[in-house]
Amino acid sequence: MWTTIERFIDAHSAIIGLLILAAMFVAFLRERYPVAVVSLFGACAFLVTGLLDSSGLAAAFSNSAPITVGAMLVLSGALVRTGAIEAIINVIVARAERHPRLTLVEVFAGMLVASPFLNNTPVVIIMIPIMIRLAEVTGIPAKRLLMPMSVLAVLGGCLSLIGTSTNLIVDGIARDAGLAPFGIFEITPYGFAGVIAGIVAMLLLVRLLPKDPIKGDGSSSQIPDFLSELAVRADSSLIGKTPTTLPLFKRNVKLLGLKRGSDVLRHGLDERHLRPGDRLVVRASAVELMTLRTGRDFDIGMAGSSAPPASAGDVVETMIAPSHPSIGQRLADIPFVHRLRVRVLGVSRHNHLAGPDLAGTRMRAADSLLVSGERREIDQLRDNPHLLGVGVTATRALRRKKAPIAVGALAATVTLAALNIMPIAMAAIIAIGVILATRCIDAEEAWGSIDGDVLILIIAMLAVGTGLEQAGSVQLMVSWLTPLLTSASPAMLVFLVYFITLLLSELLSNNAVAAIVTPVVIQLALDLGIDPRPLVIAVMIGASACFATPIGYQTNALVYRAGEYSFADFVRIGVPTNIIVGLAVCGAILFLN
Numbered sequence: 268m269w270t271t272i273e274r275f276i277d278a279h280s281a282i283i284g285l286l287i288l289a290a291m292f293v294a295f296l297r298e299r300y301p302v303a304v305v306s307l308f309g310a311c312a313f314l315v316t317g318l319l320d321s322s323g324l325a326a327a328f329s330n331s332a333p334i335t336v337g338a339m340l341v342l343s344g345a346l347v348r349t350g351a352i353e354a355i356i357n358v359i360v361a362r363a364e365r366h367p368r369l370t371l372v373e374v375f376a377g378m379l380v381a382s383p384f385l386n387n388t389p390v391v392i393i394m395i396p397i398m399i400r401l402a403e404v405t406g407i408p409a410k411r412l413l414m415p416m417s418v419l420a421v422l423g424g425c426l427s428l429i430g431t432s433t434n435l436i437v438d439g440i441a442r443d444a445g446l447a448p449f450g451i452f453e454i455t456p457y458g459f460a461g462v463i464a465g466i467v468a469m470l471l472l473v474r475l476l477p478k479d480p481i482k483g484d485g486s487s488s489q490i491p492d493f494l495s496e497l498a499v500r501a502d503s504s505l506i507g508k509t510p511t512t513l514p515l516f517k518r519n520v521k522l523l524g525l526k527r528g529s530d531v532l533r534h535g536l537d538e539r540h541l542r543p544g545d546r547l548v549v550r551a552s553a554v555e556l557m558t559l560r561t562g563r564d565f566d567i568g569m570a571g572s573s574a575p576p577a578s579a580g581d582v583v584e585t586m587i588a589p590s591h592p593s594i595g596q597r598l599a600d601i602p603f604v605h606r607l608r609v610r611v612l613g614v615s616r617h618n619h620l621a622g623p624d625l626a627g628t629r630m631r632a633a634d635s636l637l638v639s640g641e642r643r644e645i646d647q648l649r650d651n652p653h654l655l656g657v658g659v660t661a662t663r664a665l666r667r668k669k670a671p672i673a674v675g676a677l678a679a680t681v682t683l684a685a686l687n688i689m690p691i692a693m694a695a696i697i698a699i700g701v702i703l704a705t706r707c708i709d710a711e712e713a714w715g716s717i718d719g720d721v722l723i724l725i726i727a728m729l730a731v732g733t734g735l736e737q738a739g740s741v742q743l744m745v746s747w748l749t750p751l752l753t754s755a756s757p758a759m760l761v762f763l764v765y766f767i768t769l770l771l772s773e774l775l776s777n778n779a780v781a782a783i784v785t786p787v788v789i790q791l792a793l794d795l796g797i798d799p800r801p802l803v804i805a806v807m808i809g810a811s812a813c814f815a816t817p818i819g820y821q822t823n824a825l826v827y828r829a830g831e832y833s834f835a836d837f838v839r840i841g842v843p844t845n846i847i848v849g850l851a852v853c854g855a856i857l858f859l860n
Contacts, residue, residue, distance in 0.1 A: 276316055284740035287312045288731070288774060295816070295834045302817055302827070302834060303720045306727035313734030323737055327729035331692040332776070333722045336388060336821055338695030342677050343392045344716025345708040348663065349670040350558075352393070353519070356400045367405040371412075374401065375419055379462065382423025383430045383455075385681045386691050391420050391822040393677075395829045399481065408478040413830040414840060415469040417822040418814055422465045422848070425458035425808045427451055429685055433777045437807045440785040446799065457804055457855045461812055464851030468844040475839055481831050493556055493613030493637060496526065496625045497547040497565035505564050510547055511537045520555050524548040524624070531624055548624050556612050556637060557582065557664040568639075569599065569625050570610035580641040582612065583648065584660045589632040591653040599626035603654075607647055609640035669707040676701050721824050728818045732775035741775070741783060749787075757797050762853045764788050764802045768809035769845055773819045781810045801860045808852050815841030 276283060291309040295302055310327075313319035346352045363370040374397070381390055398416055402409035424430030428438060428451045438449045499505060505513065516522050525532040525539055526546035532539065551559070560567050566576070587594065593601045598614060614621050614628050615635040621628040628634075637660065638648065649657045676698035684691035702708055708716075735741050748767055755763055764784070771780045784806050792799035813819035817827035817837050827837065 273317070276318070280318055281739035281743040283316060284313070284318055284735050284738035285743070287316075287318075288735065288740070291731070296838070298834055301720065303724040303727065306724050306731065306818065310727045310730035310734070313731060313738070318738040319730060319734035320737065323733040324730055326733060327726050330726070330729050330776075331690060332729065332821060333725045334692040335386075335695060336392075336725060336825070337717050337722055338692060338699055339389045339392050339680075340717050340721075341699050341708075341713045342389070342673070342680065342695060342702065344713060345673040345702045346393065346670075346677065347396070347716075348666055348708040348712060349673045350665040350667045351670040351674050352396055353665070354670070356397055357519070359397060360400055360404050363401055363404045371401060371405060371407075374398075375416070378416065379419055379423045379426075382420050383427035383458075384685055386684055387420040387424045387431065388691075388821050388825070389677065389681060390423075391417055391825050394420070395825065399829075408476070409481050410478065410830050410832065410836075411473050411476045413826040414476060414832065414836070415473060417820075417826040418465050418469060418844060419462070420822055421811055421814070421820055422458065422462045425461055425811055426455050427458075428454065429687075430458075431777075431811050433781050433810045434807050435687075436778050436781045437785050437803060437810070440782065441789065441799075441803050444786060444789045444799075446789070446803065454804055454807060456859055457808060457852050460851045460855035461808060461848045464848045465812075465844065468847040472840050472843060476836060477832075481829075492550045492552060492620060493615045493635075494523075494621045494625055494628065495549055495551060495556055495568055495613035497549060497559065497567055499541050499543055499545045499547070500564060500566060501543040503541070503543070503564040505541050506543060507540050509537055510539060510541060515555075515559070520549050520551040520559075522547060523550055523622075526624055546624075548622075550620055551613070553584075553613075553615075553637060553660065553662040554665060557660070557662050558667070560612060560639065561664050568610045568612040568637075570604065580639050581645055582637060582639045582660050582662075583645055583657050585636050585638060585648060585657040586655040587630055587632055587634045587636070588653045588655045591630070591632070593653075594630050594632055596630060597626060598628045598630055601630065603648065603651065607640065607644045609638050609644050609648070612637040612639055663712070666707060669705060672705050673702055673707045676707075718825075718828055721828050724818065724824050725821065729776055732779055735775060736779070736783075741771070744771070745783070745787060749791075752788075752791055753795070757795070758857055760791075760795075760797075761801055761805050761856050762849075765805040765809040765849050765853050768806050769813050769849060772810045772813045773816050777810045777813070777820065781806060784810070798860070801856045804856055805853065809849070812845070812848050812852070813841075814844045814848075 287309060291305055294300060294305040294308070300308070310319070314324065359370060359374060378390060378394060394416055395413065398412045399409050402412050428434050428449050434454070442448055510522055510525060522536065525536055526548055527542070531548065556567065559565060598611065603609065604611060611625070614625065616631065617633065621634065640648070645657070648654055680691065680694040680698045683689050683694040699713065703710060703713060752760060752763055768780060768784050771784065785803060788802040788806060789799045792802050811820065814823065815838055817823045817832070817834065819841070823837065826832070
C-alpha cells in the first residue's frame with residue numbers, strides 16, 4: 268500500500284507540488300489561520316509527501332534571508348533601547364506638526380535615495396515605527412502608509428545594481444554566461460520608470476487600503492502619560508538655567524509648571540532660573556520617567572522622609588482599586604506613601620492628565636501609579652487589597668549614551684554589505700555581538716525584539732520554494748511557458764519574461780527565481796539571435812518588484828505583520844501595482860534599447 272502511494276507521488280510529484288501550493292493560496296485568502304501557520308502547514312505537506320528532503324529543509328534554516336531579518340530586528344531593537352529611533356521620530360514629528368504633507372514627501376524621498384545603496388530590509392525595519400508615529404501626527408491611517416513605504420523601498424532597490432541581492436545574483440549569472448558586467452547605475456533608468464509608476468499606483472490605490480487603527484502600534488495615543496515632579500538637587504548642574512531651555516523638554520517630556528515653595532508657576536517660565544529644591548511639574552511617558560530616575564540632576568516623584576533615592580530598588584506599576592479608602596483624597600495623603608519606604612514616580616489617568624501637581628492629585632479608581640522601592644516594600648504593596656495588579660514594570664530606561672554605538676553598528680553593517688566586503692547577515696551578526704557587549708541592549712530584550720511570525724513565514728516559504736524545485740514543479744511551469752516565449756516577438760518577449768519572473772517570485776524566493784530564470788532567458792535570446800541584456804534587466808526588476816502577497820518579498824512580510832494587514836489587502840493593492848509597474852518598466856526597456 269505504502270509502496271503504491273510512493274510510486275504515485277514520484278510519478279506525479281510536480282503536479283502534487285502545484286496542488287499543495289494552490290491549497291496554500293486558498294488558505295491564505297480565507298485567513299482561517301495566520302499566514303505563517305499556513306506557510307508552515309505547506310512546508311509540512313512537502314515533507315510528509317517526501318517532496319522536500321531533510322537537506323532542503325536544513326537549507327531553509329541556513330538561508331541568509333531569515334538570519335538577516337532576525338539580526339536587523341535586533342539592531343532595530345537596540346536603536347529603540349538607546350533612544351536613537353525616538354530622536355529621529357522627534358525631529359520628523361516636529362517638522363510634521365508644521366508641514367505634515369511636505370514631511371511625508373520628504374521622508375518617502377529620503378527613503379528612495381537610501382534604498383539604492385542600502386539593503387531595503389533594514390531601511391523598512393527602521394522606517395516602520397517612524398511611519399506609525401507620522402500617521403498619528405498627520406491623521407493618515409498607518410495602514411495607508413506602511414504598504415506604500417514597502418513598495419517604494421523595494422522599487423528604490425531596483426535603481427542600482429547593489430540595491431538588492433537579487434540584482435547581484437543576476438549580474439553574476441550573466442557574467443558567467445559571457446555577458447559584459449552591469450554597471451552600478453545601468454538599470455537606473457528602468458528602475459526609475461518603475462518608481463514613477465509605483466508612486467502613481469499608490470496614489471490611485473491607497474484609498475483601497477483599510478483605515479482601521481493598528482492595535483499594537485505603540486503610538487503615543489495608546490501609551491498613557493504620567494504626571495510627575497522633578498525636584499532639583501542641591502548639586503544639580505542645572506541650577507541657574509531656565510527650565511524651558513532644558514534638553515529633556517525637547518523630547519517626550521512636557522513642562523507644565525514650576526513649583527517653588529507653595530506656589531505653582533504656570534507662566535513666564537522662560538524668565539525663571541532654577542534653584543535647589545524647585546520642583547518641575549511635568550508630563551512624561553513611563554519610558555522617560557524610567558530614564559530620568561537614573562539621572563543625577565533631579566529627585567523624581569514624591570516620597571516620605573525615609574524613602575530611598577529614585578534610582579534604587581525595583582519599579583512596579585499598580586492601579587487604585589475602587590475599594591481604596593483614600594479615593595477622593597490627595598495622593599500625598601495615601602497611607603502607604605508614608606508607611607513604606609517607597610517613592611511614587613508618577614500617576615496616570617485614562618484619557619485625562621491628573622493634577623494640578625503630583626502631591627495634590629485627587630485619587631480616583633483605576634488611576635495607575637508608578638512606584639519604586641526595595642523588594643520588601645514591593646511585597647507589602649502586593650499584599651495591599653486596595654492596589655490591583657502590582658507587578659514589576661516592563662518599561663525600561665533609555666540608554667541614550669549608548670546611541671552612537673547602536674547607530675555606528677547599524678551603519679557599519681550596511682556599509683560593509685553595500686561595499687561587498689562581507690554579506691549583510693555576517694555583518695549584522697557581528698554588530699549584534701558589539702551591541703550586546705557594550706550593553707546597548709540586554710540579551711532578553713534583544714531576543715524579544717525578534718518577530719517570530721515573520722521568521723517562520725520566511726523560513727517556511729523558503730522550504731516550500733525548495734520543495735517546489737525538488738518536486739519538479741518549477742521546471743514543469745518553465746516547460747509550460749517556454750513554448751510561449753519561443754514563439755513571441757522580441758518586444759512581447761520582454762513583457763513575458765518580466766511577468767513570468769514576477770509570477771514565480773510571488774511564489775518562490777526572489778533569489779531562487781533569478782537563479783532559475785536568468786540562464787533560461789539568456790540561452791533563449793541567443794537561440795533567437797537577439798540581445799539578451801534587455802531580458803536580463805527584466806528578470807532583475809521582475810524578481811524584486813512583487814507586491815501581490817506578503818510572502819513575495821521580505822519587506823512585504825515585515826509590513827504585513829506590523830500593519831496587521833489581511834492577505835486580501837496585499838492582493839487587492841499588489842496585483843494592480845504589479846501590472847502598472849511592470850508595464851512601465853517593460854516600456855522603458857523597449858524604448859531605451
